[in-house]
Amino acid sequence: MRTVDLIQRKRDGEELAPEEIVYLVDGYTKGEIPDYQMSAFLMAVFFSGMTDREVAAMTECMIRSGSTVDLSSVPGVKVDKHSTGGVGDKTSLIVAPLAAAAGVVVPMVSGRALGHTGGTLDKLESIPGFRTNLTVEEFRAQLQRIGLCFIGQTPEVAPADGKLYALRDATATVESIPLIASSIMSKKLAMGIDALVLDVKVGSGAFMKRQVDARRLAQMMVSIGRRADKRVQALITDMNQPLGYAVGNAVEVMEVSQTLQNAGPTDLTRLSLELAARMIYLGKITPTLDEARELAQRKLLDGSGYRKLKEVIAAQGGNPLVLDKFELLPNASGEHQITSPRGGFVSAIDAEDVGRASALLGAGRNTKEDQVDPAVGVILDVKVGDRVEAGSVLCRLYYTSEDHLEEAAAVVEGAFRIASHPPEERELILEVVS
Amino acid sequence: MRTVDLIQRKRDGEELAPEEIVYLVDGYTKGEIPDYQMSAFLMAVFFSGMTDREVAAMTECMIRSGSTVDLSSVPGVKVDKHSTGGVGDKTSLIVAPLAAAAGVVVPMVSGRALGHTGGTLDKLESIPGFRTNLTVEEFRAQLQRIGLCFIGQTPEVAPADGKLYALRDATATVESIPLIASSIMSKKLAMGIDALVLDVKVGSGAFMKRQVDARRLAQMMVSIGRRADKRVQALITDMNQPLGYAVGNAVEVMEVSQTLQNAGPTDLTRLSLELAARMIYLGKITPTLDEARELAQRKLLDGSGYRKLKEVIAAQGGNPLVLDKFELLPNASGEHQITSPRGGFVSAIDAEDVGRASALLGAGRNTKEDQVDPAVGVILDVKVGDRVEAGSVLCRLYYTSEDHLEEAAAVVEGAFRIASHPPEERELILEVVS
Numbered sequence: 001m002r003t004v005d006l007i008q009r010k011r012d013g014e015e016l017a018p019e020e021i022v023y024l025v026d027g028y029t030k031g032e033i034p035d036y037q038m039s040a041f042l043m044a045v046f047f048s049g050m051t052d053r054e055v056a057a058m059t060e061c062m063i064r065s066g067s068t069v070d071l072s073s074v075p076g077v078k079v080d081k082h083s084t085g086g087v088g089d090k091t092s093l094i095v096a097p098l099a100a101a102a103g104v105v106v107p108m109v110s111g112r113a114l115g116h117t118g119g120t121l122d123k124l125e126s127i128p129g130f131r132t133n134l135t136v137e138e139f140r141a142q143l144q145r146i147g148l149c150f151i152g153q154t155p156e157v158a159p160a161d162g163k164l165y166a167l168r169d170a171t172a173t174v175e176s177i178p179l180i181a182s183s184i185m186s187k188k189l190a191m192g193i194d195a196l197v198l199d200v201k202v203g204s205g206a207f208m209k210r211q212v213d214a215r216r217l218a219q220m221m222v223s224i225g226r227r228a229d230k231r232v233q234a235l236i237t238d239m240n241q242p243l244g245y246a247v248g249n250a251v252e253v254m255e256v257s258q259t260l261q262n263a264g265p266t267d268l269t270r271l272s273l274e275l276a277a278r279m280i281y282l283g284k285i286t287p288t289l290d291e292a293r294e295l296a297q298r299k300l301l302d303g304s305g306y307r308k309l310k311e312v313i314a315a316q317g318g319n320p321l322v323l324d325k326f327e328l329l330p331n332a333s334g335e336h337q338i339t340s341p342r343g344g345f346v347s348a349i350d351a352e353d354v355g356r357a358s359a360l361l362g363a364g365r366n367t368k369e370d371q372v373d374p375a376v377g378v379i380l381d382v383k384v385g386d387r388v389e390a391g392s393v394l395c396r397l398y399y400t401s402e403d404h405l406e407e408a409a410a411v412v413e414g415a416f417r418i419a420s421h422p423p424e425e426r427e428l429i430l431e432v433v434s
Numbered sequence: 435m436r437t438v439d440l441i442q443r444k445r446d447g448e449e450l451a452p453e454e455i456v457y458l459v460d461g462y463t464k465g466e467i468p469d470y471q472m473s474a475f476l477m478a479v480f481f482s483g484m485t486d487r488e489v490a491a492m493t494e495c496m497i498r499s500g501s502t503v504d505l506s507s508v509p510g511v512k513v514d515k516h517s518t519g520g521v522g523d524k525t526s527l528i529v530a531p532l533a534a535a536a537g538v539v540v541p542m543v544s545g546r547a548l549g550h551t552g553g554t555l556d557k558l559e560s561i562p563g564f565r566t567n568l569t570v571e572e573f574r575a576q577l578q579r580i581g582l583c584f585i586g587q588t589p590e591v592a593p594a595d596g597k598l599y600a601l602r603d604a605t606a607t608v609e610s611i612p613l614i615a616s617s618i619m620s621k622k623l624a625m626g627i628d629a630l631v632l633d634v635k636v637g638s639g640a641f642m643k644r645q646v647d648a649r650r651l652a653q654m655m656v657s658i659g660r661r662a663d664k665r666v667q668a669l670i671t672d673m674n675q676p677l678g679y680a681v682g683n684a685v686e687v688m689e690v691s692q693t694l695q696n697a698g699p700t701d702l703t704r705l706s707l708e709l710a711a712r713m714i715y716l717g718k719i720t721p722t723l724d725e726a727r728e729l730a731q732r733k734l735l736d737g738s739g740y741r742k743l744k745e746v747i748a749a750q751g752g753n754p755l756v757l758d759k760f761e762l763l764p765n766a767s768g769e770h771q772i773t774s775p776r777g778g779f780v781s782a783i784d785a786e787d788v789g790r791a792s793a794l795l796g797a798g799r800n801t802k803e804d805q806v807d808p809a810v811g812v813i814l815d816v817k818v819g820d821r822v823e824a825g826s827v828l829c830r831l832y833y834t835s836e837d838h839l840e841e842a843a844a845v846v847e848g849a850f851r852i853a854s855h856p857p858e859e860r861e862l863i864l865e866v867v868s
Contacts, residue, residue, distance in 0.1 A: 003604075004603075004604055004605065004606050005606075007605060007606040008606035011477070011480065011606050034469070034470075035468070035469065035470035036468075036469035036470045036472070036473040036601060036604070036605060037473070037604060037605055038470070039470040039471070039473050039474040039477075040473040040474060040476065040477045040605035040606065040607060042474065043445070043473075043474045043477035043478055043481075044477055044606070046445065047477075047481040167470060169438075170437075170438055170470070170471060171438065171441060171470060171471055171474035172438050172439075172441040172442035172445050172474060172478070173474060
């Protein structure tokens with residue numbers, strides 16, 4: 001087998017056999033295939049795509065490249081949830097406690113902010129003392145004790161993915177659906193889960209701008225899961241405007257607290273309940289999805305999701321009182337309001353712009369090495385469809401330094417569209433792929 | 435300027451500015467841009483193509499990466515000829531002496547055999563003593579003295595092309611029209627020429643299998659030449675069956691000698707005269723192409739082309755008598771005949787198969803490091819359109835070792851198609867691009 005022949009066949013649109021994919025990925029991980037051949041292969045994949053069989057073989061390789069977590073000693077069905085990333089997307093912090101309160105074991109592996117999208121780990125770490133770098137032993141023990149644990153990706157898991165991702169990042173081959181699918185699924189499947197609920201975002205604030213791409217990504221991930229004998233369902237959800245009102249880190253934790261007390265934004269609450277219901281259903285807690293929906297709703301209304309999150313915060317070194325007393329969270333020192341230039345209806349709030357503004361204030365990262373400022377962010381005063389007057393506040397920027405304030409304000413100002421007529425209502429949950 | 439952004443823009447089909455191409459090619463040549471980014475860029479070019487402006491910028495960069503030859507001290511118009519490579523294509527050895535005999539200065543830079551195609555340098559080196567590794571000083575002096583010199587590419591010329599070619603070879607990015615065009619043109623334009631005649635081959639024995647690709651390549655090379663203020667014309671010619679009867683090295687020199695004595699194959703003679711005429715016309719020896727055609731014909735009939743080649747052989751260390759006494763050339767020790775299984779008309783002779791068979795016997799190279807056997811090769815007894823009986827000899831394999839004889843015989847046998855009706859006549863010169 002010659003690497004150059006495999007690159008050529010992929011370039012020419014042929015399907016490679018599973019053992020040929022293994023040859024490439026294993027060879028690259030072991031350093032036998034050089035970067036320059038792998039990057040040419042990745043670019044060929046960008047253009048030619050991959051079949052479900054190819055992408056499943058690639059995912060398996062990446063799982064085998066590192067250690068996997070064995071959760072068989074923990075009783076119960078283990079169900080994780082993953083979002084492809086959005087703006088104001090704090091659902092993980094809501095659905096994981098709801099599902100865990102309903103009896104699902106939730107080994108939740110999360111990521112960090114990058115570009116204009118936020119990351120669950122950064123949000124959690126805005127809680128003083130909260131530790132995400134647990135050992136596998138601590139992870140397993142906490143799952144057994146309280147049914148929920150938040151952890152960052154460990155370098156021992158799917159190292160081939162880490163190596164490939166770094167290469168993709170430098171060679172403009174990140175935006176390839178099969179490469180995204182195998183990257184996500186390898187990290188998830190290595191963590192000993194039985195089932196997975198995916199939230200595939202589509203729209204201006206998401207990685208996938210077109211629904212057809214989001215659908216293909218969802219189908220590919222569901223297919224990878226099926227080939228690995230895991231139950232996987234995906235929701236395709238709208239990410240044209242931010243989810244909820246808060247975008248940042250500590251500000252999102254505050255909104256999570258409100259939502260778990262049934263006082264959160266409608267869109268965030270609705271999506272969180274549906275995701276939690278899917279986890280409960282895949283976790284075999286209820287025989288039907290409708291019963292799972294009722295159970296998720298009950299766990300929200302009776303406050304047991306809220307208490308579960310407090311329990312987790314305490315278990316991972318944080319002060320659970322932050323959910324009641326927001327002054328215990330990092331707070332910004334300045335506030336800057338953006339007002340509407342005229343009256344009308346909010347017809348669009350570009351999620352990517354809001355995410356970029358929040359990142360400019362310090363809530364995000366341009367490179368993986370950047371530090372995140374937990375206090376800063378953007379809080380919307382309005383959502384798409386709301387009526388505004390000239391001079392009404394559209395959103396507030398919370399900052400700790402004025403360094404990029406002007407730039408952030410300009411970016412976020414451009415995010416709002418005010419029209420004379422109310423916009424057509426848009427679905428939040430667009431499709432289910434299972 | 436970030437390399438990854440340039441890769442992404444090319445990937446997404448955008449045109450890069452000349453200074454962005456310079457940044458990439460210069461950066462790569464200097465080692466500032468790593469192999470893995472350049473190979474991803476090359477694969478993106480494979481899929482997205484390049485505009486004439488981009489490819490001209492790339493060519494210029496590659497020329498500037500090394501030294502260029504200054505031929506301004508040599509009086510006369512300098513015209514080279516280049517073929518994209520074929521099977522049995524020995525026209526260089528015929529057209530260069532004809533054009534030089536007509537008064538054109540011909541600084542001919544040639545290449546070596548690779549894969550199933552032959553190389554002019556290997557054919558010349560089958561003449562005992564013939565030297566192609568001349569210094570630039572020797573090259574210039576010989577041009578001044580006799581108006582023709584054959585030389586190999588020197589490593590000082592367009593080293594960026596050499597570095598890029600090695601990377602393309604390992605990453606399945608050789609077959610890209612803009613990359614082929616800039617590679618050829620950078621090496622040619624660096625040699626101090628005023629004009630260039632291109633023979634772009636199309637068909638089974640050529641790199642370009644489709645006429646539309648050959649046309650695009652020809653147009654791109656002509657455009658590069660125009661932007662560099664050089665007169666360039668391209669012929670697109672058929673390479674479905676071998677050119678002439680002889681395929682190999684010494685056997686092709688013998689056919690060259692016959693052709694320069696006006697006793698060569700019709701197709702080879704015709705194409706050589708047309709190419710020589712174009713060189714004479716671009717070399718401003720005659721005011722019209724028709725007069726150039728007459729002059730080329732005259733130089734063939736009066737033997738002055740033949741004498742010019744002898745003069746060059748002598749000047750470059752060979753024995754000019756090889757053109758009269760073929761026993762002075764390396765001769766194979768064995769002959770194996772391929773006969774027709776039935777009577778009919780030869781409807782096709784797959785040039786690539788004949789080239790592969792010749793290479794299997796030792797006349798070609800699989801890798802650049804392979805040694806060429808000057809004596810071996812294939813000589814056809816028939817051409818497409820000829821009538822054959824069952825048992826008629828179709829071709830003869832000349833070998834010095836039986837190692838791959840059986841394999842070569844099987845390959846060459848498969849090259850012939852015998853039909854009951856004569857095939858339609860095929861044009862040899864398909865198009866002119868200028």
